[in-house]
Amino acid sequence: MRTFSAVLAQTCAEVPDRPAIHLQFAKRSDLTLTYGDLLSGAAGFASLLSRHGIGQGDVVVIILQHGEPLVYAFWGAVLHGAVPAILPPLTEKLLPERYRKDLAALIQVTRPRAIVTYPEFAHEVELAICAAAMAAAAPVMIAVDAVTPVAPDFAALGGLRREASDIVLLQHSSGSTGLQKGVALSHRAVFNQLDAYAPAIELSESDVIVSWLPLYHDMGLIASFVLPVLRRVPLVLMSPFDWVRAPIRLMQAISHYRGTLTWLPNFAYNFCATRIRERDLDGIDLSSLKAVINCSEPVYHSSHLAFLQKFARYGLSPRALATCYAMAENTFAVTQSAIGGPIARNEGGGIGNAGQVSSGRPLPNVRIRILSEDRRDLPEGAIGEIALHSDCMLSEYYHRPDATEQAFFDGFYLTGDLGYVLHGEVYVTGRKKDLIIVGGKNVYPQDLEQLAGEVPGVHAGRVAAFGVFNEDAGTEDVVIVAEAESDDPEERERAAEAVRQHITRNSDVAVRQVVMVDPRWLIKTSSGKVARSANKAKYLAEVMGQAA
């Protein structure tokens, strides 16, 4: 029987001195953790959980910045037999009150037994726990500065007593206010994903994975953290905040450690191509890269071209470009393009969107169906909702039987994504419901419209939020169109500014443009709702002067 702890115990016995994770930092030199170091730190954290009375199967929410405590906390919770759930820390642009409210809502649904955070943030977490106002079983707050390693005694740790069908971790879907759902995955589901995905990326112990991705997202947590550690593939891990400030760090890490695999959201291809200085690339060698895998946002050929044009002269092979379609509900990958390329593209001929980039073929353990509105199977090339079945699907949305039930049809998970299958390749075209994907993050337009409507000078209920693809950025820009109460240009300008600030501070979403329009500018449906796609077309035609 395979569980995380059983695999870790074996790894610790067989290769304790092998490097597991190279942690990178902006202001100190790299720290290499061997499997022995990693599991000693994790065991130290497990004993901390034990002292706080945390039991097997208890959910432990982890809110920590990049660094050793985060790594130890996750694997320590696993060794203890608890269920780790990593959440993002508060960023400087988000209002603390908003963060607290979301965390309190999550505590009420998930009912974690403990929340682990760093001492400076403990007060914020305590306030959220108070706000959750749980009469009984309020979570314990554990402030962690450093973890004292202890030699792991696997026989005594709760992790080895877990079953393959037990939940091993929770992944929280990103973003939206009050809509957080914890995707619960079993040991078995994760191992089934690794068994299917590792051959698809031709993974071996000679690979080196390099990542700047946050661990509260499936691409960071599964592909770039759990997979390398359980499969004995060395991982080079940096902070997403350090990467954003200096994207060159990714190239330096690949060059230095001879990285072979890295996963990036589409916008990162453009970001790296345009924000890295040529002179900083002096001496960089990217020829070790076997695959740079584009995942978690719609994939654009133009982004791949920009990336290739920039980095080919530093050794990047065009054959290293790859694509993947993934979601937390399937643990991670659903499809993967062939390693060594080329990536299939739709040749046209009247089916789907000509020129579109394929996300690859389904993994061998995944069955895909394309469903119509009334849930009938659609033929090859027809666009419909992508539904999937596999042996690595979620067990449930944690403590959300309502959401779990709604997510399935006939045993198939309804992804909410639209797409089609052509010659065995899966092409993802968009979302069934309006959803803006900006920088790899899912943003629900209704949340932004609600926030904009709270601003004085804006007609509440007369706001449209939508994403407009920005070719230079390789991702969507968030645009808000709001009907103004005043026709005074200065007052409108002030209202526009207030909308931008209010949204940023309450949703952590940067708004690219706020357009204040006259009353009755927005198109409404017959039922009186603001029609987002119709208003987006009107915005493009009238405000941006583009033909629809």
Next chain:
Amino acid sequence: MNSNDITHTLSTYVTTQILKQPKRILKGDEPLISSGLIDSFHLVDLGLFIEDKFGVRIEDSELNADTFDTLDQLVVLIQSRQ
């Protein structure tokens, strides 16, 4: 370039290129980073713009509100390095 010219150049760049609100007036002491007006992605753009325009390099570790948060502070930083 004197400090007024630098302020004008920076303010025009921020309002037209980052905020896309050319009519917006930026005050010299208005917080740009801690207020969320400029997010981390655009901070990198601002760093590149300053390097191209003024020949002053701002290291990535300095791209945060502790180094500068307002136009006035940024102008002082640029002048001290020219």
